[in-house]
Amino acid sequence: MLTKEDIYKKAFEAKRNALKDKVTRREMMLAAAYNACPKLKDIDRRLSSLGATLAINAISGQDVSELKKQSEALSNEKKVLLCKYGAEDIKYDCPVCMDTGYVNGKICDCVKHLASSFVAEELSEEMPLESSRFDNFDLKYYPDKDTADGNPRRRMTAILKVCREYALKFKPKDYGNLLFMGNSGLGKTHLTLAVVSAVIEKGYIPVYGAAENLFTQIEKEKFSGENKGAYEAMIKSDLLVIDDLGAEMATSFTKSALYNLINSRLLSGRPTVINTNLTMKEIESRYTARISSRLIGNYDAYKFIGPDVRQQKAVEKIGK
Secondary structure, eight states, rough: OOOOOHHHHHHHHHHHHHHHHHHHHHHHHHHHHHHHHHHHHHHHHHHHHHHHHHHHHHHTTTHHHHHHHHHHHHHHHHHHHHHHHHHOOOSOOOOTTTTSSSSEEEEOOOOOOOHHHHHHHHHTSSSOTTOOOGGGGOOSOOOOOOOOOOOOHHHHHHHHHHHHHHHHHHHSSSEEEEEEEOOOTTTTTHHHHHHHHHHHHOOOOEEEEHHHHHHHHHHHHHHOSSTHHHHHHHSSSEEEEEETTTTSSSOHHHHHHEEEEHHHHHHHTTTEEEEESSSSHHHHHHTTTHHHHHHHEEEEEOOOOSSSSHHHHHHHHHHH
16 A cells, blocks of 8 residues: 555656656757757857847946847747757646646645556456446435335435545545445445545545455564555555444444544544444444444534445336
């Protein structure tokens, strides 16, 4: 698992390599243009001479307007010739930072979005990011009728709105935490991935994984030295998403790892989203009261209700 720092290093390296390629190509095209068009060297000599004369006259207080016009005309002529021979100015991917990655000493947004794209590529290899969006979360699978748990359509409409607003207003510091609860097949993972996609599009770096996979990576890092930086990536990510909490083996190590993740991120003000099929009582029984207490006190909990959407879609496919 790449840390946030690793991802940014990768983004900056990609920017540097792309800029280096552009500069190298421009230099080659310039050399070819000057070789094919001797007039370019003549223009350079005239521009140099005009520049010196212009500076001297300006210092002595003479009118330099005519010299400026001549210099501008020569510069335009040079530009036309360079374009003719394919040696036009470099076209930067980002005109704001001119592909340096920095603007006034700060990281340019283009680097943030490039880093986010690397995260999206990595996640897309494991999870269906593209197919799990807000706009294809279909409420038709949730009946609009009252049940013992409530009205599924109204409940899921409200939760969808919460997720949209969460993603829209997301910021990586001192932002809210979400806890999605409910049976399998009700759309918890779908909406969580939709949030993750939106967060990535805003240029932030999330870490997403099934609880079993995340805890395994932490365990391997701790005991065998594998996945170096995995725990740090989870702790420092702009958003941590723990999917399917409760499906992993409940050991003393996983309980400790879960507590440390939740507690560390709460202390640092970093947001976390957790999905689980467990009830709060089951969470307390399975993990500890310390964990359930932090979830109750610091997470906005939402219970997903309704019939299994996955099963409904499977039946539709069979019918087709």
